[in-house]
Structure formats: structure tokens, C-alpha cells
Amino acid sequence: MQCRLGCGACCIAPSISSKIPGMVQGKPAGVRCVQLDDNNLCKLFGDPSRPKVCEQFKACPDVCGDTSAQAMFNITELERLT
Template identity: 45%
Template sequence: MQCRENCGACCIAPSITSLNKPAGERCKHLDQQNRCDIFGTEQRPKACADFAPEEEFCGQSREEALQILTILESSTH
């Protein structure tokens, strides 16, 4: 599966500890088109680089991806 255009759910729903980003907040590296400004650079956290889009996490829409990832985030606490 390819990343969905203008989604960014994986940069909003989960916490990203290495960036001090709480769950549910936009990552500071997410641009206005919901693309990562540090994609492919050394600054990109390993957790982000290891995340691959899959239907089970991304669902059928941006809204569904946000719901799924929010549920997964809350279930890991």
C-alpha cells in the first residue's frame, strides 16, 4: 500500500517520544499538505521510518486511519 495523499494520520494520532510529540497533536514536521518535512533525512525518527502504510492501520480513508491509530495508541498505554 502507498501512503494516501494529504493524510498524515500517522503523524497526528500516535505519540512520537523522540520528538516529544503527544498523541493527537500534529507533528511539527508535518507540512500543510500533510507530508513529512524530514522524510528521508537523518532527523526522521526510527519509529517513523519503520512505519509502513498497511490497510489494517490506514483503513479506507484518512478519517478511518485517524480512528484506527488513535485506538491503537490508547491501547498501548
């Protein structure tokens, strides 16, 4: 599965404990990453400073569902459960 351009759920819903440029303490769940642009695209995509956890995330139907709204719900729920 390819990421849906402009979704951004994986950059908003989960907490990220890794250092992110502009967010040196990481990112709390439900907070928009400062590296997410106005089109919900990662400004660090392909940049070596992009956190490994972000680089390793792979979109899949079980997590991302059929819509961006489903992805946000699913990732928020997974965050809540962990």
C-alpha cells in the same frame, strides 16, 4: 499498500517518544507534528534526522483503512489501547 498522500494520521494520532527536530521531548498523541506541512506531508521525509520510528512505519490496510479518517480513528484507537 502505499501511504495516502496528504493523510498525516500517523503524524498526528500516535505519541512519538523519540526526539523530533522542533519537538525535542517527542510528540504527545493527538498533537500535530511540527514537521508536518500544510499539505500533511513530512518535511523530514528522506532526511537522516527523521525519527527511526517514523521511518519504520509502513502503511497497511489494518491500520490505515480505506480513508484518512479511518486511519486517524484506527491509529487513535491503537494509541488508546496501548
